[in-house]
Amino acid sequence: MSEDLFTKEETRKELTRRSFLKLMGGLGLASLAGVTLGGLVAPAGGLVAPAVGYASTLASADVVPIAPDNPSIVYYQEFCLRGSCDACVRVCNEVQTVLGFWDKKVAQEIVCVNCGQCALVCPGKHGLPAIRERDETAVVFDALASPDYHVVVQTAPATRVALGEEFGLAPGTWVAGQQVAALRRLGFDAVLDTNFTADLTIMEEATEFLKRVVKGTYPLPMFTSCSPGWVKFMEYFYPALIPNVSTCMSPQQMFGALAKTYYAKARGLNPEKILSVSIMPCTAKKFEAQRPEMNAASRYWNNSLVSRDVDVVLTTRELARMIKARNIDFANLPVEGYDSLMGEDTGAAIIFGATGGVMEAALRTAYFFVTGVQPPQDLLNFTPVRGLVGIKEASVQINGVTVNVAVAHELKNARTVCDMVLAGNPNGWHFIEFMSCSGGCIGGGGQPRTAVPPTDPIRQARIDALYVKDAAEIQRASYENSEVLALYQNFLGEPYSALAKQLLHTTYVNRGPVVRYDVVPGHRKTNNHPG
Numbered sequence: 001m002s003e004d005l006f007t008k009e010e011t012r013k014e015l016t017r018r019s020f021l022k023l024m025g026g027l028g029l030a031s032l033a034g035v036t037l038g039g040l041v042a043p044a045g046g047l048v049a050p051a052v053g054y055a056s057t058l059a060s061a062d063v064v065p066i067a068p069d070n071p072s073i074v075y076y077q078e079f080c081l082r083g084s085c086d087a088c089v090r091v092c093n094e095v096q097t098v099l100g101f102w103d104k105k106v107a108q109e110i111v112c113v114n115c116g117q118c119a120l121v122c123p124g125k126h127g128l129p130a131i132r133e134r135d136e137t138a139v140v141f142d143a144l145a146s147p148d149y150h151v152v153v154q155t156a157p158a159t160r161v162a163l164g165e166e167f168g169l170a171p172g173t174w175v176a177g178q179q180v181a182a183l184r185r186l187g188f189d190a191v192l193d194t195n196f197t198a199d200l201t202i203m204e205e206a207t208e209f210l211k212r213v214v215k216g217t218y219p220l221p222m223f224t225s226c227s228p229g230w231v232k233f234m235e236y237f238y239p240a241l242i243p244n245v246s247t248c249m250s251p252q253q254m255f256g257a258l259a260k261t262y263y264a265k266a267r268g269l270n271p272e273k274i275l276s277v278s279i280m281p282c283t284a285k286k287f288e289a290q291r292p293e294m295n296a297a298s299r300y301w302n303n304s305l306v307s308r309d310v311d312v313v314l315t316t317r318e319l320a321r322m323i324k325a326r327n328i329d330f331a332n333l334p335v336e337g338y339d340s341l342m343g344e345d346t347g348a349a350i351i352f353g354a355t356g357g358v359m360e361a362a363l364r365t366a367y368f369f370v371t372g373v374q375p376p377q378d379l380l381n382f383t384p385v386r387g388l389v390g391i392k393e394a395s396v397q398i399n400g401v402t403v404n405v406a407v408a409h410e411l412k413n414a415r416t417v418c419d420m421v422l423a424g425n426p427n428g429w430h431f432i433e434f435m436s437c438s439g440g441c442i443g444g445g446g447q448p449r450t451a452v453p454p455t456d457p458i459r460q461a462r463i464d465a466l467y468v469k470d471a472a473e474i475q476r477a478s479y480e481n482s483e484v485l486a487l488y489q490n491f492l493g494e495p496y497s498a499l500a501k502q503l504l505h506t507t508y509v510n511r512g513p514v515v516r517y518d519v520v521p522g523h524r525k526t527n528n529h530p531g
Helices: 017-024 087-095 117-121 137-145 157-161 163-167 176-186 194-215 228-237 239-244 251-259 262-267 284-290 296-301 316-325 347-353 357-371 411-422 456-472 482-492 498-504
Strands: 073-075 131-133 150-155 190-193 274-280 312-315 391-398 401-409 431-435 518-520 523-525
Touching: 087 117, 087 411, 117 131, 137 150, 137 274, 137 312, 137 316, 150 176, 150 194, 150 251, 157 163, 157 176, 157 194, 157 316, 157 347, 157 456, 163 316, 176 190, 176 316, 190 194, 194 251, 194 347, 194 357, 194 482, 194 498, 228 239, 228 284, 228 411, 228 431, 239 411, 251 262, 251 274, 251 284, 251 296, 251 498, 262 482, 274 284, 274 316, 284 312, 296 498, 312 316, 347 357, 347 456, 357 391, 357 401, 357 431, 391 411, 401 411, 411 431, 482 498
Parallel strands: 150 190, 150 274, 274 312, 401 431
Antiparallel strands: 073 131, 391 401, 518 523
16 A cells, blocks of 8 residues: 555645634644643643542541452452551552542442553562453463464563563563564464554544544543553443544454454454454553444454454463463563564554553654654654653644644543543643553553552663663554555555444443442532532
8 A cells, every 4th residue: 555545635635724723723832841730830841630539438447448350450458457558548549539539339330441550559468469361361371372263462561671581680671582482382373463553543543633623522631541441431431522532443443353254364364263462551451342333344254153352361470470370481482473464563563562652653653644744753652642741731833823732641641631521621632542551551460460559660661661662663653554555455445444444443331330430511429529
């Protein structure tokens, strides 16, 4: 597919400066130097979330409630320091603002966004945490041993800068090639890259954003949808903002849908016999894979025997256990590359693993879609959205139009931003990235417990490794991924086509009634947390 697919006049004619200005202009420039919010003065570079205290119902809470059927995390009481430790309670309440923001007496279920941050901070006993990811390694070992399945695996960008920590390597050590080699030695039939669908996500998301701007059919600001913990948080506590959320599936789920459609066709495989595994930094990905909406391949084939798009999600820690169980000498493995068809990436995909990375990647491609020229150097090194400040703001000039963006990581900061949007979006944001975990995916609940609790130096080392790799790439924008362009040429047609929307886009659920949480613009109310 030639590059002019996205620059030819008939594709870009609706994205004129006049139409872009009409919908985007006049909303003001977001400050890059700090603002005042709730009486707190932010440091240069971002907002400060209001302090979150314990709700009254937490007076007797010394462990977060975890349902026995939680698909992401499991509680082992015998390893809990109950009565002398409240680390899980504090991170859930003070950092993620979930516990204490719903009332056990009236809620219809135990409210959990599956982020797994409690598992990262739990000290446990005898070196074993009381809260852990739900282990699914046995399922994968069984599948690998079965001749009946073609087992494909995808690996997220954040895993390749953290997996080495499980084998004594320094935080941020780049181990993508060794990870691929280890997966082949474990017996996977194809080792493919989530970065491929990270680039695909940007193609779809940038197109969706520009269509929202031009057609005005969906509200702005548009929110990213890659973080399943954030998405579930929004569904529980801010269902009025569902129309603002991008309909794009996460890269994990786009990959799963394509593995059993595009990949199956290209390789001549029966989609009923494909078992799709993902290696993720995130415990919430286990929940996401089990959402009933994530069954696009089965709907495509109209075949109930085609299993869900992603069959099994393993965290970084689970993969490390599998490697150790097979006595693979990880540190001395050769560097190997991903398999073709769904294995190519760009620098834009690599930085998905860091807070601000999805925003930066999307802006690079949006700039190209609108102007038809390569993004300038400042968009290839967009420092205003980088770093560990909880809420960051920036402005970008695209074809003479100011686009205001924001980035939030940790759900207390997402809450602050959502409240501001409901209050009328005073900062005039057009596009907002949300990540559930501190630092983004590199701080996911399934990452190595190199320090308990996790520390910013470890998070920053992982982030720095992603940006170093991005800067070294020849291709740094998603529209440059030749395998993604081939996917459109040979299968999907074009971004946001009917088939793309069928396979790569999704819907969301209003979970507000579960927690008796009523949200209308300018008002927030819960049974136990007045607001």
